Amino acid sequence: MAEYTPLEKIRLQKVEELRAANVEPYPTRAERTHTSAQALAAFEADESQETNVTLAGRIRSMRPKGKLSFAHIEDGDGKIQLFLRVNEMGEERLAFFNKMFDLGDFVEATGTMMRTKAGEATLLVRDFKLLAKSISPLPADKDVTQADGTVVRYASLDDAELRARQRYADLAVNPDVRETFRKRAKLIKSLRAFLDERGFLEVETPILQPLYGGAAARPFTTHHNELEQDMYLRISFELYLKRLLVGNLEKVYEIGRDFRNEGVSFKHNPEFTQLEFYWAYADYLKVMELTEQMVAYAAEQVTGSTKVQFGEHELEFKPPWRRVEMRQGILDVTGVDIAEHATAEALFAAIREKMPKAAPDPKSTRGKLIDFLVGEYLEPTLIQPTFLYNYPRDISPLAKSIPDDALTVERFEGYVAGFELCNAFTELNDPLDQEQRFLEMGRDYEADDEEKHPLDEDYLRAMRYGMPPNGGFGMGVDRLTMILTDKHSIREVLLFPALRKEE
RNA sequence: GGGCGCGUAGCUCAAUGGUAGAGCAGCGGCCUUUUAAGCCGUUUGUUGAGGGUUCGAGCCCCUCCGCGCUCACCA
Known part of the structure; x- marks a missing residue:
């Protein structure tokens, strides 16, 4: 009591x-x-x-x-x-x-x-x-509007934990918090409007799944008593949305919650909101163009401008965004040309030679080494909206290879303010190739590795009926909300972020 | 999980190892144009929890809890 x-x-x-x-x-x-x-x-x-x-x-x-x-x-x-x-x-x-x-x-x-x-x-x-x-x-607060219009707060609720735990009190006394969540709603509405106008069909796919997939993340596991089977909360929508393309739905999207049993940080919450769309007969270049238009539109709807202040940076979302080919981008910042090193061993040696202080994991695959270079040296330089494209194949099991380049896939990620906003590729639609990729993924990890990609037989069965060539896209809606509201922690844009239970 | 930091009244914050305080909120008054209203009076604490050092601990040490930042992890 x-x-x-x-x-x-x-x-x-x-x-x-x-x-x-x-x-x-x-x-x-x-x-x-x-x-x-x-x-x-x-x-x-x-x-x-x-x-x-x-x-x-x-x-x-x-x-x-x-x-x-x-x-x-x-x-x-x-x-x-x-x-x-x-x-x-x-x-x-x-x-x-x-x-x-x-x-x-x-x-x-x-x-x-x-x-x-x-x-x-x-x-x-x-x-x-x-x-x-x-x-x-309510937590006491006093704010006074000065003659010049600025508001001075004399006492306010600003304990970050209390604000998150008792969001109701936070909202009641902090009008700017209410404004953040109005903007969040506006953002989601604008994304829907943008896609609806272009003929995309909004769908809902299972959150509770017998098998998880579409990303490399540890899932939350639960159990269905009557069916006597374990079930998983989804880590992505990808494999279900692509099944719909097999069913002749040409343009589909879903906005909803993903769950990942991973660490919590200023940009990670165990449940987060994702937008994914899949577009038949498009490739990653078309998706790139649609992405910059969509985000620019959203920025304008939410903030009134395609120019957005985020911390010390003024971000310009107006298309076209900067495009950086991954090989060239890495070469520019590190001097390492990944195209000259086709194996993990060769690339590892090259990294050690060019950058003696770098400490990548020696057991990394070639793709993981490239990812290391991107994360360590390239990402922090990508402040203005930028598409980084052409990714290593072995860390992209659902993306289609570039013709005549077996090591590289047609994939891009959108970066803003130094962090990843979205991820997209020309989707792999060859069922035999897909099966190979799943098996390759399995070989790259120990049998009990939690990152192991489970083999989804039903997904392969769907693909064998024939899947049109298509481009797919996924974006963290919370992260875009952060950028458009100038909030630097995901907790500030979630009404009820995950917290340890009290007492 | 590692590192750094924080935890004092309902809120925002003070307090060299030496009697725990202020403003706001609250309570009792006065006040017919206030807006941080003002004036007079007044209440409130297991200093996150537990242990230790000391004549004496909010302060120093240890353990735990919670939170923040950060690193790792997160294609």
Whole structure:
């Protein structure tokens, strides 16, 4: 059971007193006629007319001043001031308001809009009603708008853990947090609109899967009792969405949750939102063009511009983005030409020769060594939106090889602000080649290696019916949200990020 | 998992190893145009938990818990 603080006990006492006085502290219905913004707009449109409104919101400040009181309430649109005087309601009623109402209470107020001596558009209250009593005080905060318009906060909830654990309190007292999640919603809506307009069909595929695949990650495992079988939460949508291409759906996409049983960091959460699309008869170059258009469109919808400030960087999303061929990019920053080293051993030796301080894992495959070079030396330089393309085959088991280059596949990743935003390729549609790749992957790892790619026989069966050539794409929606809202931790863009359980 | 750092009142934060404090919030008053309202008075702490060193620990040491940053991992 909850233990109440002295403050909470006082408020619980008030609840009792209210009920004793026949005032319901949690009435069923509200009678709001205007939001704060609507009331202000109606009043300011013509101040000579009487504007009568009923507002509802949470009390954020109270300034009782003898026979009159000021208060600010906040609703979904913002704050608005209430002005209560004995002239309108009598001393007893005003005293009741001052005594029984607290910061955090939801209240309804009816009256006429007016302007105070200080010039603030304010509701002169004739009557008021309690809508919901707040028992626990919200984290105290005070913010003051200076003459120059800047807002100074004197005390606020800024403990990162508490803000994430009690997001409801964070949202209640930090309007900018509400704004972040409005932008997130706008982003997802804009991605949908963009793809819908271009004839992509939104679909839903299983989250609970008998076999996981489409990425290299450890899954969350669970168990279906009746079927008596283990099941996995999906780590990607890829293999199910591509099955749909076999079914003659030419353009499909899904926005949803992926689950990966991996480490948590400023850019990783165990569950995260992914956008994937698959596009028949397109290749990775067409996907590249669609990607830059889509992200530029989203940036404009969310922020009003294709120029986005992220930390110290001003990012320009307007197409075309910079394109860097992986071999050339690595050559430029490290002096190592991966094309000259066809085996892991040769490449490892070349890396040690050019960069004695580099410490790649000696057991790495050639692809992992290349990945090491990219992550270590190239990624940090990719600040403006950039497509890095042509990846090593052995770390891309679902991508199609470049004609006449057995070691390289048609794959690109989009980088922004030094981290990976999206991943795409010309999809492998040759069932025999795919089977080989799965088997190769198996050989590259120990039998019990958690990164081992499980062989999905049903996926191969689907592919044998014939899969059209196609381009596929996956993007971390949380990461794009971070970039578009200038937040530097994934926790800031997730309403309820994963946290260790309390106590 | 490794390294570094943090944890003090409801909130934001102070406090050389020497009596745990301030502002806001709360509570009791005064106040008919306030907006960090003001003025007078006043309450609140297992200093994250446990152990140790010391005459004496919020402060030093150890263990644990939680969080942050970072490294590793994450095609």
